[in-house]
Amino acid sequence: MTLLGFLVATALFVVQARNLFVSVILMGLFSLLVAGLFMVLDAVDVAFTEAAVGAGISTVLFLGTIALVAPKERPVAPRSRRQLLPFLVVGATFALLIFGTLDMPLYGDPNAPIHVYVAPRYLEQSATEIGIPNVVTSVLASYRGYDTLGEITVIFTAALGVMMLIGRGRKFPRRRRETDEA
């Protein structure tokens, strides 16, 4: 699983880069690697969604944002003291997470609890009940159709929010004490 190694390395560089443009482009690479990993893990539908939406639309959104705001991140001034606490918190959480994984069923185990309930029914019945060979599609559009309806609602709400926040023809109330003008 060299892909996993690449992923961790890319994520590190994304976070370390002070230039936000570099971060955003590396984020696109990160999404593409994630899509490749999904492909290896047999999730083809998820892989192409991630490649289109994660690597495509997300990158465009981020690029648009850093074009509107500053492209560089300001270096953190008092380094030593401010960095220590986050490291401690992150380290403690990481240890807890690793401890949690020790109880997980092993990777690819066909008898893991997740594979013995609900999913076999979809795999066995969906061909006759829905009639589409792709089980992911049948579950998405038919068995869990309400989830998809909810998803549409979330996207609609988000689009509404974005339009209300930065829609055109809107006057932004500016604060008096500003450090610099755009």
Place this chain on the structure above:
Amino acid sequence: MSFPGLINYWAVAALMMIGFYAVIAHGNLVKKVIGLNIFQAAMFIFYISMAKVRGGTAPILDDDLSVFSNPLPHVLILTAIVVGVATTALGLSLIVRIRDAYGSVEDEEIRAIEAASD
């Protein structure tokens, strides 16, 4: 594929922590959103790793195949990816708005401006 069973989950934990670190240690708001995105992607990998069955194929039915990966997590993550982009868009537009009101997207500077105006 015959790798020690938990390596995927450990990589997920590492990725989550990298994202988490970006959220709590970086002052730049855009960087915080990027951190959240990394965290989210780690969660997706976690679900998809659980769905994998050894020797299985993609869950597209065919008479020649009998072992499939679990389709349910795939569906959930498909929904989650799209919702994730929607929330990212909302967060980024909030950042644009904050930049407009304060002239900065740095945590510290915004706090300083707030303190000065009180």
